[in-house]
Amino acid sequence: MYDVVVVGGGVLGACVSYWISATSEASVCVMEKEAGPARHASGRNTGVVHTPFYMDPGSRGKMARASLESRPMWRDLAERHGVPWLEAGLYEAAATEAQHAVLERHARWAARNGVDPGDAVLLDGRDVARAEPGIRCHSALHAPREACTDYAALTRAVRTEAEKLGVRFAPGSRVDRVREGAVTRGGREVGARLVINCAGGSSLQVARSAGLADGYTALHFRGEYWISSVRLAGSCVYSVPTDPRFPFLDPHWICRAGGGVEVGPNAVPVAGPEAYEGIGGPAEAAEKLAEVLSGGARRLVTSPAFVELASREWLSSVSKSAMVSRLAGILPGIRPGMFRERGTAGIRSPVVDPAGRMLDEALELAGPGSYHVLNYNSPGATGAPAYARDLVGRIRGAGLLPPAGPPRHAVWR
Ligand SMILES: Cc1cc2nc3c(=O)[nH]c(=O)nc-3n(C[C@H](O)[C@H](O)[C@H](O)COP(=O)(O)OP(=O)(O)OC[C@H]3O[C@@H](n4cnc5c(N)ncnc54)[C@H](O)[C@@H]3O)c2cc1C
Numbered sequence: 001m002y003d004v005v006v007v008g009g010g011v012l013g014a015c016v017s018y019w020i021s022a023t024s025e026a027s028v029c030v031m032e033k034e035a036g037p038a039r040h041a042s043g044r045n046t047g048v049v050h051t052p053f054y055m056d057p058g059s060r061g062k063m064a065r066a067s068l069e070s071r072p073m074w075r076d077l078a079e080r081h082g083v084p085w086l087e088a089g090l091y092e093a094a095a096t097e098a099q100h101a102v103l104e105r106h107a108r109w110a111a112r113n114g115v116d117p118g119d120a121v122l123l124d125g126r127d128v129a130r131a132e133p134g135i136r137c138h139s140a141l142h143a144p145r146e147a148c149t150d151y152a153a154l155t156r157a158v159r160t161e162a163e164k165l166g167v168r169f170a171p172g173s174r175v176d177r178v179r180e181g182a183v184t185r186g187g188r189e190v191g192a193r194l195v196i197n198c199a200g201g202s203s204l205q206v207a208r209s210a211g212l213a214d215g216y217t218a219l220h221f222r223g224e225y226w227i228s229s230v231r232l233a234g235s236c237v238y239s240v241p242t243d244p245r246f247p248f249l250d251p252h253w254i255c256r257a258g259g260g261v262e263v264g265p266n267a268v269p270v271a272g273p274e275a276y277e278g279i280g281g282p283a284e285a286a287e288k289l290a291e292v293l294s295g296g297a298r299r300l301v302t303s304p305a306f307v308e309l310a311s312r313e314w315l316s317s318v319s320k321s322a323m324v325s326r327l328a329g330i331l332p333g334i335r336p337g338m339f340r341e342r343g344t345a346g347i348r349s350p351v352v353d354p355a356g357r358m359l360d361e362a363l364e365l366a367g368p369g370s371y372h373v374l375n376y377n378s379p380g381a382t383g384a385p386a387y388a389r390d391l392v393g394r395i396r397g398a399g400l401l402p403p404a405g406p407p408r409h410a411v412w413r
Contacts, residue, residue, distance in 0.1 A: 001191035002168075004401070005183050006030045006198055007175045007206055010042035011151055011381050012373065013198035014158040015388030021165035022410035023392065024402060028167045029192075030159075031185060033174035037159050040274065041200050042381060043152035044346030045223075046254050046265065048236060049074055050379040051143040053110035053120040054092070059360040064113040066383030066390065073385040073412050074154060075147070080411065081157035083150055084257035090146035090236040091128060093137035093330040099240040103141045110141075119145055134232040137330050146236060148257040151381040158385075161411050175199075178210040180369035194400050197372040201273025201349035207372040212365050215354030216374065217297040220273055220280075220288075223265025224317060225254075225343030226324065231261050232331050232338075239330055246309060246358075251316075251326055262343045263324050263334075266316045267309075273349050297352040351375035362387070364394070371395050385412060 004020055006013045009032030017030045034040075049071055052064035078085040094100045103122060110120035121142045128140045159169055177184040178195045199206045201220060207213040237253035249267050256262060271280030271288040279285055292301055300306055316323040321336040328334050350358050351374050363374040373391065380387070389412075395401050407413060 002027045002029045002193070004028045004194045004196060005175075005190065005192035006196045007178070007183070008032060008198040008200055008203070009034070009037040009155075009159070009169060009171070010040060010198065010200050011038065011155045011158070011384040012200070012376055012388060013196075014155050014162060015384045016196055016198055016391060017167045018158050018162040018165070018410075018412070019389045019392040020401065021162055021167050022408055022412070023404040025405060026401070028162075030162075030167060030169045031173035031175050031183065032169065032171050035171050037169070037171075038152040038155035041346055041348070042155050044344050045151060045378070045381055046252070047148050047151060047257055048090070048254065048379075048382070049147040049149055050382045051090070051110070051115055051119050051146055052113045052379070053106045053115055053141060053143060054241075055109060055113060056360075057109055057112040061113070062361050063379065063383050063387070066387040067379050068114055069386035070383050071147075074149065074382070077154060077157050077161075077411060078149060081153070081160070083153040083157060086148045086255065086257045087145055088148050088235050088255040089142065089144045090238060091132065091135060091137075091140040091142055092238045092240060093128065093135055093140045094240050095329040096138055100139045102240045103139060106141050119143055132233045132235055132237075134333055135237055135330055136332050148236070148255050150257050165408060165410060175206065176209065178206060178370050180367075193369065194395075195370040196395070197370065198376070200376065201347055203372060203374045203376070204351060207365060207374060210367045210370050210372070212367050212372060213374065215296055216363075217292055217295040217352045218273070218349045218374075219292070219297060219301070219352060220270050220275065221267040221313075221348045221350070222270045222275060222317075222345050223267060223348060224323070224345045225262045225264030226320060226339035227341045227343050228261045228263060228338050229340060230338045232333050237327070237330060239327065243305070243309075249309065249313070251323060253327060253331055263327060263339065264343060265346065266313050266323055267348070268313045268317045269310045270347065273347050275347065276345050295352070296354040296356040299356045300352060300358070348377055349375075350377055364391070366398055366400070371398075371400060
């Protein structure tokens with residue numbers, strides 16, 4: 001019997017286990033179905049520590065705050081554990097005057113989200129070209145301290161720190177069902193006074209096993225990358241989002257913390273949270289189709305805008321030229337021939353509510369003896385330390401965890 005079982009050993013589950021054990025003597029076990037931590041979204045992402053300039057403080061304020069507060073925690077942990085940390089900076093580049101209005105809005109959001117004025121600066125195209133001759137743009141929002149890191153390595157570092165505080169990590173432990181007082185793993189029940197569901201793209205399925213989240217649907221979008229053999233820019237370069245309804249769509253020029261440069265991710269609709277090839281298995285695809293067509297997501301996915309999006313993203317999956325040409329407006333030197341190798345794809349799983357709306361923030365649901373985090377999406381890796389700290393506070397506030405004890409020796413406070 002554990003006081004707490006955390007389902008999922010990605011960045012969120014690792015951080016949640018850390019904060020529980022840093023603030024109490026509770027016995028905590030992290031159950032992870034894979035052989036090690038961060039094998040899915042947390043180890044398959046762009047690796048950017050985001051400055052929250054592009055998040056509407058009205059609808060995404062919680063994640064924006066978590067991102068801002070987490071940055072120094074990640075930086076400190078990266079230093080202690082020798083994890084790469086490269087402050088490459090980021091330009092959000094407007095190709096046209098009309099797009100410049102979006103940059104101005106983002107500059108206002110940055111201020112309202114508490115970003116230091118020097119960390120989100122509007123520049124005209126000439127200033128950008130002086131600093132980064134490979135970029136051609138009307139203007140840009142420059143985030144000079146935007147950092148690139150390795151979130152899989154950071155997740156392993158959190159795991160190490162949590163283990164020092166007594167957390168037990170159980171790899172190879174798939175949780176099949178959650179009920180009050182227990183989880184089922186491999187046909188056997190393990191007692192748990194509280195279960196916290198941090199199962200990423202599978203968290204909706206885990207919540208359903210506890211009888212929750214009726215009417216919600218998870219969609220899955222594979223983000224693919226191509227590795228460049230030519231360094232067109234030494235900073236990350238993002239275009240202005242083409243469709244504010246689907247802000248995660250546009251591929252970027254990205255710098256990896258280890259020194260490589262890539263283009264990606266696109267957003268190819270697939271059937272499941274681990275469909276890294278093709279569309280996913282036929283059974284999984286049929287099940288997802290039935291789920292989508294019978295739930296709140298039906299209107300969204302059958303809308304002309306979504307169908308057009310799906311066709312464009314699939315084209316960018318099968319055609320390298322279609323993918324890289326999406327950046328040609330702001331990186332005129334880009335050529336398909338520069339890209340010979342694919343990078344590591346990852347899958348984002350936004351959740352659609354029963355009314356057919358894509359959720360802006362993470363959704364937290366409490367059941368008897370369990371607490372579930374759904375729709376924990378980008379910039380979820382950036383925000384994980386502070387988000388997890390506050391989540392543990394909310395769970396405590398709901399009376400599901402005993403009050404915090406005196407702080408234990410720990411890296412983050
Ligand atoms: C392509 C892409 C690019 C991104 N870029 C960025 C970025 O640059 N910056 C940023 O901040 N964020 C980025 N993100 C978002 C970020 O990676 C995620 O928000 C974050 O990693 C989510 O962490 P998680 O722990 O919730 O999920 P995951 O890392 O997916 O972890 C969930 C874990 O639960 C396990 N699991 C699932 N079901 C079960 C079960 N039944 N039993 C036991 N274990 C289970 C899984 O194996 C997995 O290890 C990106 C995401 C993607 C996909």
